[in-house]
Each structure stands twice: as C-alpha cells, then as structure tokens.
Amino acid sequence: MIYGVTDIDHNSKTVFKGSLLGKEYSASVINRKYGTIPPEKTEEAPVIHPSEPEMKETELVEGLLDIFSLESYPYPADDLTQSPYGKKKKRKRRGPHLG
Template sequence: ALEKRIEKAAEIIKDRGLKERSKKVITSVLRSSKSRQDFEKALEKQGMGVLFRTNEQGRIYGVTFIDHEQKCVFNGSRLGKEFSANVFNDFFNDSGQKQEQADHKAGQVFEPFENVSRERENSDTSMGGIFDILPIETQESEDFEAEALMRRLKKKKRKNTRRL
C-alpha cells in the first residue's frame, strides 16, 4: 500500500509540474534576498515555507521547501544541486560574495537548456528527441528516494521471511 502511494505521489508531481514551479519561485526569491530572514519572508509571500536544519556550529546541513499552495514538500537536494544545503550555507554565511554566488548558482538551472536549444536550432539533424535536450542526470531515475525505500522494504521483507 505504501509503495503504491509513493508511486502515485511521484506521478502527480511529474504530471502537474510541481517541481518546476517550486524551482522558479525559489530561484527568483533567492536572487532578491540578502539574508536568511529576507529569504524566508519572501518565500512566505509566495506561498512557500522553508525549513533549515542546522548543527550546533550553525552550519546548514539540510533544506526542506514546503509549497503550501500546491501542498507539496521537497528536499532541497532533490530539487537540484543549486538548491542543496551547501549552497544555502555558503550563501548565508559568506559576507562578501553572497549575491554574486547566488545569481551564478541559481542561474545554472536554466543555462544548460538555453545552450542546448540554441545548438539544436543550428544543427540540421532531424533525428533525436527529448533525450537530446535533457541532461543525463534527469534521464536516470528521478525517484531515487522512492526506489531506495522500495529496496529497503524488499530487503526487510526477505530478512523477516528467512527468520520464520
């Protein structure tokens, strides 16, 4: 039952493009924010929340985004490398390079797609398709966490049946 629910949730997220909406909102808010508090307030205005997990030294080791409008929760690293905890830790803790670094990292989301689309316009080949446009990372499994959970459940089930 849990496996089916996980699969269904993953399909809904893909079909409705919920990840993309969240990425766009976070990127735009990150570019305009100068501090962690500004970032959190601006996200709230956009209908999203953010939860930073920090250790005793104040280092951010986890970021979770909550989209209240779409009723979705995303781990920062699952949205992409540019939304990982390390990026936010560097952004909020580095004083001199904050805005430059954030613009560069947040802008990386869209650069590969623009470059690929320009290359495709210039090429004469009609063969190809969506797999030429998408980065290799997205061609592999996007549901890594769901698959990992499935493997753990299977492994646990096997262990329990061996004991009987």
C-alpha cells in the first residue's frame, strides 16, 4: 500500500509532492493502478486450550489477595537503600599519560 508519492527530478534537483502535481499523481490513484489488492480481513476464532483447568472464583479471589497482601511488598526501610533510577555508570578517569 502506498501512502505518499514524491517525485524527484535529478536534472533540475527539485522535489515535488505527488498530490501537488495533480490528481493523477496522488497516492490513491497510483495504488489503484499499480498497487496490490489488500488482503481481506478474517476474524480469528478465540483459541481455547482444553488442557488448562478452569479456576474457580474462590481460587481467583484468594490468588488476588495473596498478590496484594502487605507481606509481598518490601519494607519501607529497604526502599531507601535503592535509587529509583538504578545504579549510575561510573566514568573512567583518565590520568596523566606517562610514556
């Protein structure tokens, strides 16, 4: 699919937008004349995995409670030792060159 056309004249070293040259040079006309036919969209059926056991609602609720429990988060004192941006790179120092 063509979204835009640019005409480059190497002799005069000028560049033209296809739509400014006229309707016959617009991307839509060139798509109709020379472009490929876009593939038809087909709806894909959802994939169902029969090997996966279904979880009951109580198991889901218990799992969510475990994830959001206070025990799963680090203590506030642990957060102070780490920078939120990660470790900084150290720059290499260049000393006097003896030689």
